[in-house]
Amino acid sequence: MNWRQRLGAFIGGFDAGQHHRRLRGFQATHAHVNALIxxxxxxxxxxxxxxxxxxxYAVNAVExxxxxxxxxxxxPISKLVDAARKEELQRLWLAWTDEADAEGLTDFYGLQRRAAREVFLAGExxxxxxxxxxxDGLTVPLQLQMLPSEMLPLHETGVARNGNAIRQGIEFDRIGRRVAYHFLRRHPGDSTDPGLxxxxxxxxxxxVIHVIDPVEGGQLRGVSKLxxxxxxxxxLDQYDDAELDRKKVAAMYAMFVTSPAPENPLAPLDDEEMPAGVEISPGQIVRLDPGEDVTVGQPADSGATYEPFQYRTLLQISAALGIPYPYLANDMVKGNFSxxxxxxxxxxRRVSAWQHSVMVYQLCRxxxxxxxDLAVLSGAMTLPGYETDRPRMLAADWLPTKWDWVDPLKDANxxxxxxxxxxxxxxxxxxxxGYDAEQVDREVAAExxxxxALGLDFRRPGSPAQGVQAVPVNDDSEDDNRSDDAADDVSARSRTEEDRP
Structure with a gap:
């Protein structure tokens, strides 16, 4: 026991800092997360x-x-004031998203999904x-290539030729800024591509865009959420396999044959006397030699503790992963609506925080x-004053996919x-x-x-939208009278709706 432990034992205070019998095996490391990774x-x-x-369970959690x-x-929804240029920019972006993947396997939003899976799996x-x-014929001359964590070797640490420090594959300048990444040309575990x-x-x-969700200050590389x-x-997987084997043996209805002891137990058996074993099939009758006896195997059942143990273990795994239990186990039976x-x-809440602090900030922006930048430089998009007013023209709202309602009617009301x-x-x-209000308004107005023009009206009777549409815009005196009539019509329709059973 060192002097700090002796002092802690003498002063007391925090049980978590003591080294008594209950915590004797709790030897936590003082190493930084970078050393641990x-x-x-x-x-x-x-x-x-x-x-x-x-x-x-693991693949279900990742998905x-x-x-x-x-x-x-x-x-993204651009914040450009000029509606025509904003619409042109949005069309150009949508066309480019289909060309974004350097491998040609998905679009930009598919790359987002792959990035989310990789950050969950490898931490980065x-x-x-x-x-x-x-x-190359692209809408905008730009593509994105995704590289897994293993492509940046953790052991690549030292001093670069220019004097910069290299830590875990990342090169830093004298004031601690990231200036380069030292990647492997080929994946170290891909034996199908041995070149280079x-x-x-x-x-x-x-x-390079490094997408990472750091858990500690000063952390350089990611660690798996798993x-x-x-x-x-x-x-738990091993336990399930053992229980499955137990049930498999029980379903086989195994029998064990007991033979009488030989007259000379030390004498070696001839080849023809070696037991060959008894293979049985359902409903089969096996004739035994005289003196042999049969015992039916009765393997122990898993009992009533199997499912509660599974449930509690999966709850612990769910808490560790930050994934709700129904999403992890696809078990929707155990929870009520509330x-x-x-x-x-x-x-x-957790997902929203991760979306904006990691995915949007580190990858999307x-x-x-x-x-x-390349759209303007290549001439695919014309934005006068872009060089001097770039931050304002880059402003955009990033809208995630909408959440589905648990109770659509209650939530909508x-x-x-x-x-x-x-x-x-x-x-x-x-x-x-997940929609742009201006675009929605234009679509509603067009509808x-x-x-x-077609003499149709699909709005709910008594809705505010129908009341607004009923107000014509002619001279002022007629507008006032007709507005009052329209209001009365809306009130009458509302009362009619309330009176309906």
Whole structure:
């Protein structure tokens, strides 16, 4: 016991800092997270990937995280004042999203989903910005290449030729800024592509987007979100396999044959006397030799503790992963409406924080800025004054996929009441659903005009929208009278709606 432990034992105070019998085996390390990741990071990532490939709960957790954090995509809505230029910019962006992936396997929003999966699995992912030539025929000469965590070796630490420090594959200048990443040219675990194995290339930091969700100050590299649950997931999988084998043996109705002892137990058996075993099939009758007896195997049942143990273990895994239990286990039976709603609200808070602090800030905004720069430079988009007013023209709202309502009618009525009370705007309500309010208003106006031209009206009787449309715009005196009539009509329709059973 060192002097600090002796002093702590003498003073007392915090049980968590004592070294008495109950905490004797609790030897926590004082190493920084960077040292821990350098020592264990590759093994944690490899085990996390193995579980996602082989464990149903692990793959369900990853897919649930990606579906809830990204969904159909986190999409930008430009804040340009000029409506025509804004619409042109949005059309150009939408056309480019289909060309964004350097591998050609998905679009920009698919890259977001892959990035969310990688950050959950490995704690980080790298996106390399790849400018293209004009002759490549892209809408905007830019593509994005996704690189997994293993492509930046953790052991790459030292001093660069220019005197900069290299820590875990990342090069820093004298004041601690990231200036470059030292990537492997080929994935170290891909034996199908042995060329240039082990060769490292230096890529400027301006051409790399590092998406990471750090958990401690000064952290350089990511750690898998599965890390706190890896041991329990693996052991629970083994336990399930053992129970499955137990049931398999019980279903076979195994029998064991007991033979009388030989006259000379020390004498070696001839080949023809060696027991060959008895193979049985359902309904089979086996003739035994004289003196042999049969005992039917009765393996122990798992009992009533199997399901409660599974449930509690999965709850611990759910808490470690930050995924609600129904999303992890696809078990919707154990929760009622109120409990499910509470869990969903908490989960959405976490997801929303991650969306804006990680996905939008680290991936979406840098990619959008580089895209707009190249769109202007290549002539695909004309924005007068872009060089001097770039920050304002880059401004955009990033709208995630809308959340589905637990109870659509109740939630919709509550939101309508908030808008009518002035607690939120229609613009905010529409943005929370993942849409642009100006675009929605244009679409609604176009639909209303088309309905009037065709003599149609699909609005609910007595709705405020119908009352507004009933007010014509001619001279002032007639407007006042007709407005009052329209208001009376709305009131009459409202009373009629209330009187209906």
């Amino acid at each position: 350098a020592a264990s990071g590759p093994d944690i990532t490899a085990r996390a990937r193995w579980l996602v490939r082989n464990n149903g 649930s995280w990606a579906a809830n954090t990204v969904g159909d995509g986190i999409k 992912v790298f996106v390399r910005i790849r400018p293209r030539r004009p002759e 194995s082990g060769e490292i290339v230096r890529v400027p930091a301006s051409e 890390a706190p649950a890896i041991v329990k997931l693996f052991l 409990n499910s709603r509470l869990a969903l609200i908490e989960f959405r 840098p990619a959008y800025a580089r895209w707009l 509550a939101e309508i009441a908030q808008i009518e009370a002035g607690l939120k705007s229609r613009t905010q309500a529409i943005a929370e659903r 209303r005009a088309r309905e009037r």
